[in-house]
Amino acid sequence: MKPELRDLTREDIAAALTGLGEKPGNAGAVFMAVHRRGAADLALLPNVPERVCRALGRAFSLRPLPLPERKLVAGDGTKKMLFRFAGDAPAECVVLPAKGRDTACLSSQSGCSCGCSFCATGTLGLKRSLTPGEIVAQFEACRTEAADLKSLVFMGMGEPFLNWENVRKAIKILSDSRGRHFPQAKMTVSTVGVIPVIEELTGSDLQIRLAVSLVAADPELRARLAPMEKVYPLKRVLAAVREYCGARKALVMLEYILLPGVNDRPSDSAKLAVLIQGIPGRLNLIPYNPPGGPGPVSPRIKEFQRELIAAGVITYLRQEKGADIAAACGQLAAGMDK
Ligand code: SF4
Structure with missing residues (x-):
């Protein structure tokens, strides 16, 4: 071929x-x-x-641009699209609406090998990594559906840094002035912590933004929730992040998914504040969304935020969107059965 x-x-x-x-x-x-x-x-x-x-x-071949097989629209206007790429590789992308500045959330892989216990994609295992063209196809579909697409996040299915070669090419294609010319500074790539790629980014000329999913401050708890901890422990990930921020004079987005009764205790916020102390950026608290739809929000969420702010951490609560169509964080599982 x-x-x-x-x-x-x-x-x-x-x-x-x-x-x-x-x-x-x-x-x-x-x-x-x-x-x-x-x-x-x-x-x-x-x-x-x-x-x-x-x-x-x-x-070379030039196949037609892949189009989504299905589309769902949530009550809040969030749109989720399902692609079925060659070899029966499903992947979803989401348009998150906001007045005048919609965001596209793209998948980098069909499924994911990381196996995070709180994530619907993680339960699928890895089908395969997506090609640059398949990532670009998701962007084009989101561009068609969005009123005004202003930012792009790689927070859909898959760990982007385990498909970095293709994600990097897609970023270059999308930001090229002869193509869509979408600013790299408006693209955020989120990782659960693949240190070699964070180190590569530190010295790279890409202008994208980095987001790191913390999951838990305690290493044992984190290893249970996000097995990647056993390969790249969070302490070492954050050392690489500090290097990245220092060398590039950049901010990082830290993300913490709040699992009720699991990682939302006062001892968790205390450990977290110490762990991320001095890292330039902000922390987003993300309410947990069970795979099938909206679930109970941690009753501690506001308190958890207050504890972190009191400890000097700039902390925001992320407004979750699209939970009723399983389009929110951690819910993408190519089910489209809503
Ligand atoms: S949270 Fe991200 S890295 Fe973990 S299983 Fe889900 S898609 Fe993969």
Whole structure:
């Protein structure tokens, strides 16, 4: 099978053209034809010389942009779309509405290998990682559905840093000035803590924002809730985050999902405050959403926030959206059975 042209960044296209004996200077026109003009036929790329089209056609395929199979709309306007990518790989993306600044939440993998116990995606296991073109297809669907798309988060299905090569390419494709030109500074990639990629980002020229899912301050509890703790302990993750913030003069978004009776005790907030002390950024508290729909919110949520603020941590409560269609944090399981 020929490689898919949609998966290539502009630099990749330039390198491919060189390899085909063509001028790399045509890469911009090829990229624009695919990613801005929506070309779906390699023989007819607007503003690209016929000879170049033929050469690309011998080496690459250009399949039609994948479209969502189903769409659900929540009472609060949140929209969830289900894709079924090649090889029966389902993945969901979500449009979170907010006046004049909608957010798209994209999946990086079909399923996830991380096995976090509180997450519906984690129960699926990993089907496969998504290609750059499949990630871009989710963006395009969200762009069509959103009134005014202003930010993009990789917080859907999958651990983006376990599919970093493809997520990085998708970020480059989406931010390219010859394509959608979506600002990298408005993109946030969330990880449960894959240290080598955090270290790579520290020295990279990408302008994206980093979010880290803390889950629990106590290592034993965290290892039970998020098995990634056994590979990359949170203490070491946060050391890498401190480096990242210092070297880039950047802020980080720390996320803490509040599981009633599990990680919301006063001792948890006290440990958490010590653990993240001095890290520049903010902490978002996220109410737990059971897989099927809205569930009981931790009665401690406000108190937990007050305890952290009293300990000097800038803390916000995240307004959850789309829980009635299982589109909120931790609920994406490709079920679409609402
Ligand atoms: S929380 Fe994120 S990393 Fe953990 S299982 Fe779910 S999708 Fe994977």
